[in-house]
Amino acid sequence: EPEVTQTPSHQVTQMGQEVILRCVPISNHLYFYWYRQILGQKVEFLVSFYNNEISEKSEIFDDQFSVERPDGSNFTLKIRSTKLEDSAMYFCASTLTAPQVPEAFFGQGTRLTVV
Amino acid sequence: AQSVTQPDIHITVSEGASLELRCNYSYGATPYLFWYVQSPGQGLQLLLKYFSGDTLVQGIKGFEAEFKRSQSSFNLRKPSVHWSDAAEYFCAVCGRNQGGKLIFGQGTELSVKP
Secondary structure, three states: OOOOEEEOOEEEEOOOOOEEEEEEOOOOOOEEEEEEEOOOOOEEEEEEEEOOEEEEEOOOOOOOEEEEOOOOOOEEEEEOOOOHHHOEEEEEEEEOEOOOEOOOEEOOOEEEEEO | OOEEEOOOOEEEEEOOOOEEEOOEEEOOOOOEEEEEEEOOOOOEEEEEEEOOOOOEEEOHHHOEEEEEHHHOEEEEEEOOOOHHHOEEEEEEEEOOOOOOOOEEOOOEEEEEEO
């Protein structure tokens, strides 16, 4: 069964450092997303990406965040200068056809710990 | 504002007992509706979805959910809970033709007593 793959599963970084979270969406999917879940809180939308550009972003997704699809398979989330409050579980998701059938498949998540 | 409310933060049921997890939403028009499950250390797995048509939808693992437009609810049910159902359950909505962005509820943690 096709699945969304995220690496690493856990990353510890020092405050102020840059991190890149990686995702391999399902191969024929066209819409890609990042969500985050701070411990004890709800899953929050960060950004959606379609046709090589951001289609929507939340107010959380400020200038410190960026996304990229550098090749035909990877989808990355970069945090330029991490803060303590960026510590969270980050989920990547993909869908085949978002507006018509927005059935999102999620990866296992990357737990980011900023110290 | 668009929102999803899961009023029960934690529920404990006995194995074999029935289960109902509540979900209410606030949205301008009827959205797409979803239930996801997250087992410890795992990602989010789709249990079931409602797009249109029959308001009672069947999902995986013996779960079902009923959409009630008049109550803006999409409650998840299972007639007989198994110990392996212990997990966190999330209700989510997505606007029609809105690019697939999901809005999640707070989640309900389900514990199962032997």
